[in-house]
Amino acid sequence: MLLKSLKLKDFRQFKGEQEITFSTDPVRNVTVILGENGSGKTTLAQAFTWCLYGDTDCDDKSMLCKVTGQTMLPGNEEKVRVELALQHNNIDYLCIREQLYSKDNSGSIRRHNQTTFKIAYKNADGQREYVPDGETELRMKEILPKELSKYFFFDGERIGNMSKEIRKGKSAEFAQAVRSLLGLSAFQSALEHLGGRNSVIKMYNESYDTKSDSKMAQYTKEIEEYEEKLQAIEERLAAIDDEEAIATDKKAELEEEIRLNKDSEVLARERDELVRKIKELVAKKASSEDSLLKVFNNNAHSYFAKKMMSDALSQLAAADKIDTGIPYIHAKTIEFLIKRKKCICGADIEFGNEAYKELNDLLEYIPPQSIGTSIGQFVRECELRCKSSDTLFEDISTKFGFIREFDNTYTGYQNQINIIREKLEKMKNVGELQARLSTYERALRNLSVERRELDRNQALLERDKERRETERKELSLKDENNRKIEVYKAYAQYMYTTLLSLYREKENETRQQLEQTVNEIFKSIYNGGFSLSIDEKYNIQVIVNEFEGINEDVETSTAQSISVIFAFIAGVIKMARQSQNPENEMLVSEPYPLVMDAPLSAFDKARIRTVCDALPNVAEQVIIFIKDTDSELAETYMGDKVGSRFEFDKKNEFETNLVTR
Amino acid sequence: MMFDKEYSFRGKHAEYVVKLTAEYDDKHHKLFNTNYDVYAIAPIIGFLYQRKAELDKTGDATKIFPDKLIKEQQNLLFNYRLIMLLDEKHEADFNERINKAFRYYGQDKSAPDEELYENYVRGGVEILYEKLIESARSSEDYLTNLYDFIEEFDERYNESVTTESIVDLCQLAKN
Numbered sequence: 001m002l003l004k005s006l007k008l009k010d011f012r013q014f015k016g017e018q019e020i021t022f023s024t025d026p027v028r029n030v031t032v033i034l035g036e037n038g039s040g041k042t043t044l045a046q047a048f049t050w051c052l053y054g055d056t057d058c059d060d061k062s063m064l065c066k067v068t069g070q071t072m073l074p075g076n077e078e079k080v081r082v083e084l085a086l087q088h089n090n091i092d093y094l095c096i097r098e099q100l101y102s103k104d105n106s107g108s109i110r111r112h113n114q115t116t117f118k119i120a121y122k123n124a125d126g127q128r129e130y131v132p133d134g135e136t137e138l139r140m141k142e143i144l145p146k147e148l149s150k151y152f153f154f155d156g157e158r159i160g161n162m163s164k165e166i167r168k169g170k171s172a173e174f175a176q177a178v179r180s181l182l183g184l185s186a187f188q189s190a191l192e193h194l195g196g197r198n199s200v201i202k203m204y205n206e207s208y209d210t211k212s213d214s215k216m217a218q219y220t221k222e223i224e225e226y227e228e229k230l231q232a233i234e235e236r237l238a239a240i241d242d243e244e245a246i247a248t249d250k251k252a253e254l255e256e257e258i259r260l261n262k263d264s265e266v267l268a269r270e271r272d273e274l275v276r277k278i279k280e281l282v283a284k285k286a287s288s289e290d291s292l293l294k295v296f297n298n299n300a301h302s303y304f305a306k307k308m309m310s311d312a313l314s315q316l317a318a319a320d321k322i323d324t325g326i327p328y329i330h331a332k333t334i335e336f337l338i339k340r341k342k343c344i345c346g347a348d349i350e351f352g353n354e355a356y357k358e359l360n361d362l363l364e365y366i367p368p369q370s371i372g373t374s375i376g377q378f379v380r381e382c383e384l385r386c387k388s389s390d391t392l393f394e395d396i397s398t399k400f401g402f403i404r405e406f407d408n409t410y411t412g413y414q415n416q417i418n419i420i421r422e423k424l425e426k427m428k429n430v431g432e433l434q435a436r437l438s439t440y441e442r443a444l445r446n447l448s449v450e451r452r453e454l455d456r457n458q459a460l461l462e463r464d465k466e467r468r469e470t471e472r473k474e475l476s477l478k479d480e481n482n483r484k485i486e487v488y489k490a491y492a493q494y495m496y497t498t499l500l501s502l503y504r505e506k507e508n509e510t511r512q513q514l515e516q517t518v519n520e521i522f523k524s525i526y527n528g529g530f531s532l533s534i535d536e537k538y539n540i541q542v543i544v545n546e547f548e549g550i551n552e553d554v555e556t557s558t559a560q561s562i563s564v565i566f567a568f569i570a571g572v573i574k575m576a577r578q579s580q581n582p583e584n585e586m587l588v589s590e591p592y593p594l595v596m597d598a599p600l601s602a603f604d605k606a607r608i609r610t611v612c613d614a615l616p617n618v619a620e621q622v623i624i625f626i627k628d629t630d631s632e633l634a635e636t637y638m639g640d641k642v643g644s645r646f647e648f649d650k651k652n653e654f655e656t657n658l659v660t661r
Numbered sequence: 662m663m664f665d666k667e668y669s670f671r672g673k674h675a676e677y678v679v680k681l682t683a684e685y686d687d688k689h690h691k692l693f694n695t696n697y698d699v700y701a702i703a704p705i706i707g708f709l710y711q712r713k714a715e716l717d718k719t720g721d722a723t724k725i726f727p728d729k730l731i732k733e734q735q736n737l738l739f740n741y742r743l744i745m746l747l748d749e750k751h752e753a754d755f756n757e758r759i760n761k762a763f764r765y766y767g768q769d770k771s772a773p774d775e776e777l778y779e780n781y782v783r784g785g786v787e788i789l790y791e792k793l794i795e796s797a798r799s800s801e802d803y804l805t806n807l808y809d810f811i812e813e814f815d816e817r818y819n820e821s822v823t824t825e826s827i828v829d830l831c832q833l834a835k836n
Contacts, residue, residue, distance in 0.1 A: 286688045289804060296807065297694050301736065303811075304705045306827070307818040308743040313830035315746065319755055371763040378763070381739055383831040390824045393815050400808045407801070 001144060002621055003593050004085040004092075010065040011050075011080050012043045013656040020044075020658050022593075022623055023643025024087075030616050030641040031623045033658075034631050035648035040656040041625040045597050048153045051082035051097045053146045054115050064101045064109060066654040072103040088143045094120040094128075095140070144592070152569070153595045175538045184510060187503045194496040201496065204489035208472070208482050216482070219472040226465035233458050240447050240454075247440045247447070254437040257428060264427040271420045274413045281413070285406040292399040295392060302389035309382040316375065329366050334359050510575070511538070518571030521618065525563045525610050532564065540568060566611060569594065570618040593621035612637035663775050664737045668700065668725045672717025674783050677790035679723055686800035692793055692807055696725045697733060703785030704740050704778055708748070709818060712784030713777070741766060741778055751777055 005021045008014040022031045035041045049055065050063065062069075063080045072078055077100060084095045096119075100112040119131040119139055131139045144152070179185060194200050205223070208216055338359055341349045349355045364371060476482035515534045522532055533541045542564065573592055594615060608630075616622050616638060626634050635642075645661040670678045682693045693699045707713065730737065745752075745762035751774070752758045765771040792810040797803050 286690075289688070289690055292804070293690060293692065293694075296692075296811075297698055300698075301701045301705070303819070304702055304709070304814065305740070305743060306822050307709065308705060308747055310822045310827050310830065312743055312746040313827060315755065316759075317830055317833050319759075371759065374763040375759075378739070378742055379831050381735075383828060385739075386824050386827040393811060393819065396808065396811055400804070403804065 001592050002087040003595070003623065004087060005083075006044075006047060006051075006085075007081075007083040008047055009081040010068045010078060011047055011063055011082055012065060013040050013650075013654055014043070014047075014658065015065045015067050015655050018658045020646055021644065022621065024621065025643045026620075028641055028643035029619075029621050030638055031621075031644050031646070032631075032634060032638075032642050033623070033625045033646045033648070034628055034661070035625065035656075036628055036650070039648040039650040041597050041648070043656075044658075045153060045595065045625060047082050048084065048595060049149065051084045051095055052140060052144065052149065054097060054117065062101075062109065062111065063099055064111075069101070069103070069109050072109070074103050074105045074107060077102040086143070092122050093143065096120065152592050179507070184503070184507055187499070187506065191496065191499055191503060194492055194499065200492045201489060204485050204492060207485055208476060216472060216475050216479075219468045219475070223465055223468050223472065226461050226468065230458060230461050230465070233454050233461070237451065237454055237458075240451050244444060244447050247443045251437060251440045251444065254433055254440065258430055258433050258437065261427045261430050261433065264424055265430050267420050267424055267427075271417055271424070274417050274420075278410060278413050278417075281406050281410050285403055285410075288399050288402050288406070292396055292403070295395050295399070299389040299392045302385040303392040306386055306389065309386055313379065313382055316379075326362070326366060329362075331363055331366055334363055334366070511536075514571055514575050517574055518567045521570045521574070521614055522563060522567035524614055525566055532567065540564065566615070570614055573620070574618040592619070593623060594619040595623040597625045608633050609637050616641040663741075663778070664730050664734045665727060666730070667727045668730060669722040670696065670700075670724075670783075670786065671722045672719045674714070674717055674786045675721055675723040677786050677794070680794050681786075681789055685797070685803040690800075690803075692803060695729075696723055697729050699786060699789065700725055700782065701733065701736055701740070703783070703789060704744060704781040705785065706788050707781030707783070707785030708744050710784070710788045712788055713780035714783035714787055715780065716783070738766070741774075744778055744781060745774060748777065 002024050003022045004024060005019060007017065007019045009017045020031075020033070023029060033041065033044065064078060065080075068078055080099045080101065082097050086093050086095065095117070097115050097117050099115045102110050102112065104110055117136050117140075118133075119136050120128050121131065123129050140146075179188060192199065196202075205220065208220055337343055338349055338356065343349055343355055343359075347355050349359065366372070473486060476486045511534055515532065518534065518540075519531050522530075531543050533543055535541070573594065612634060615624075622641075624634070624638075647659050647661045649657040649659050651657065669675070678696055678699050681699050682691055682696060684691050742762040745766075746758050748758070752761060761771065761774050765774065792813075793803065793806045797806055
């Protein structure tokens with residue numbers, strides 16, 4: 001398939017009629033279309049898929065140019081049309097898709113029904129003919145199946161998903177499409193013709209003369225039933241393969257995540273331990289504070305009074321006031337002496353003389369007026385009090401020291417908790433991951449149980465079917481007519497078996513060749529110590545060859561994804577071109593163009609060079625959309641391959657013109 | 662007689678006492694358990710820091726009930742005697758101070774002494790408030806302030822006074 005030109009009419013921001021002609025030169029086979037982000041690269045890429053398959057990835061489902069829509073008068077109709085001229089199998093086709101829009105009286109734009117799709121081609125006489133309406137879809141499938149188209153019309157944004165799909169060999173359809181690209185479809189048609197549904201062998205099976213023999217009819221019916229059951233089992237087994245692949249992938253992903261986050265469990269335990277310690281600490285601190293305050297409230301009075309007690313006692317002692325009482329002398333004794341005016345010692349006691357004063361003072365210190373008793377009591381009190389508060393300051397200091405230490409320890413714990421919390425915030429909940437992992441593990445177990453069950457049933461059914469077939473064979477030999485059928489069928493069966501083994505051989509060979517080709521290209525683009533392998537279902541696996549290059553970061557892994565897809569597409573296209581060679585007539589295929597929104601910026605310069613070198617060589621035709629910023633690079637590395645150049649001239653958000661550069 | 666009837670802190674002193682006896686954290690911790698505990702210490706602090714304060718009649722009052730005072734009379738009288746014995750500014754003559762401490766209490770002529778005592782109580786409340794409450798911003802600060810105050814007090818008054826020296830003085834008094 002070669003793309004010749006694309007004509008747009010009022011398709012999104014491409015107002016009016018605009019046309020772009022692609023280079024079909026075998027050497028200068030590159031068409032470069034330059035445009036900034038948002039200028040229409042993606043839209044133009046989508047114009048291809050809309051034209052061929054009627055759908056786009058746009059959120060806005062209206063294809064009509066907004067500017068055209070605005071200038072329409074109520075009641076007017078406008079058609080959006082995309083025409084893609086292409087050559088396939090040496091026939092020139094023109095694929096035309098149209099969508100009718102009209103403006104109603106309220107001024108809103110209305111879309112009419114479905115799009116119309118026509119394929120025109122030139123017949124042998126050079127006359128234009130149309131593929132009948134009912135067959136357009138089918139013809140399109142022949143030209144380029146939709147499931148394959150996305151590998152030829154693709155944009156950089158989808159690349160991540162695509163490489164995943166390719167690696168998982170998404171569907172049987174995909175493998176089928178690859179086979180047909182690689183020219184294996186002729187083989188397959190032959191095999192299908194001989195041995196598939198509605199095949200030669202089946203026809204023979206159905207053409208046994210069963211009227212003569214009711215057993216024959218019964219066996220045939222039973223065999224058909226077995227076949228149906230076996231078919232169902234095979235389908236289910238294939239589905240189980242897919243489900244298992246998904247679950248296994250998920251399981252590995254989760255296990256990796258759990259491994260990365262398993263530290264979080266340890267951290268969480270540490271945190272809980274710290275929280276417990278903190279609680280303990282808070283309680284200890286509170287009780288220390290309790291006891292400090294208790295000591296204070298009980299003994300503070302005596303403690304604060306100590307100095308005063310000491311001062312008072314000193315003064316009392318110095319003034320000799322403490323020990324001034326005279327034992328067994330009562331006030332009455334003194335009063336008697338004063339009245340007698342003569343002391344015991346014989347001295348005279350005159351009113352106002354020395355002795356009189358002395359005796360009168362003495363009255364204050366002997367019973368009943370004595371304050372000596374009160375002073376004595378006061379002294380005893382001092383003694384008791386000072387003893388009770390003896391250790392107060394030490395006690396309080398010690399307890400306060402503990403409390404201070406608690407505070408420090410507390411702050412320490414709190415800091416540790418904060419550090420752990422920060423770490424944990426960045427981690428995922430392992431419990432949750434574990435739960436999800438268990439779900440997948442359970443699913444895998446169930447699938448494996450189901451598979452064993454199906455395998456057993458399959459074996460049983462095969463055995464029963466074979467037994468019936470043998471019995472039918474024996475019966476058929478008894479009937480002349482049926483015997484003939486049996487012989488024909490044996491021929492068909494033989495051809496089928498032979499062809500199948502040949503096909504398998506060829507396919508194996510082709511696949512190995514593809515693997516080799518893809519790897520060659522992959523290595524030229526991506527020199528990271530990886531290689532690719534392709535299995536029977538055309539799943540691509542990335543294999544690490546060496547230990548170096550394992551520590552790839554995310555950015556290079558994007559580059560890796562892109563490299564995988566480039567290598568795969570380039571590999572398939574290269575193979576398809578090779579299989580065109582006439583000496584390999586059994587395997588015939590078409591070359592395909594590569595239309596891409598190239599994310600050159602995802603690569604480093606060295607890789608841009610290899611990509612630019614590789615693509616025009618492997619693909620028959622390259623139509624590449626690039627950013628202005630990448631244009632210099634592309635010109636430098638691909639300049640001599642460029643056959644035509646276009647540029648987006650963006651007038652405003654809703655209007656872009658395509659101009660030749 | 663002072664220590665056998667209801668006592669009221671009034672005005673700003675009432676306010677200070679309320680704060681000194683308030684819970685300062687969520688663990689129900691208080692610096693002073695009751696108004697009485699403040700009342701028992703304040704005159705000593707007032708005397709030692711030489712702070713006297715007049716009655717502030719504005720605002721609310723906070724009380725100590727007479728039964729508590731009567732029960733604690735012995736302690737309060739002890740304070741009274743200490744102050745009377747030691748306040749040389751109030752009374753220069755030691756014998757007269759002894760009289761004030763041990764003889765005049767409860768008599769009419771003790772009115773100025775009792776007035777002095779009350780002034781020291783209020784002065785002490787002010788000191789306690791300033792030292793313990795005023796600068797406190799967080800619940801941690803109260804305990805720290807208390808410790809700092811005790812530490813300061815120890816340096817200022819108690820370092821030089823040992824229990825042994827007091828006991829010796831007591832022995833001396835008994836002989």
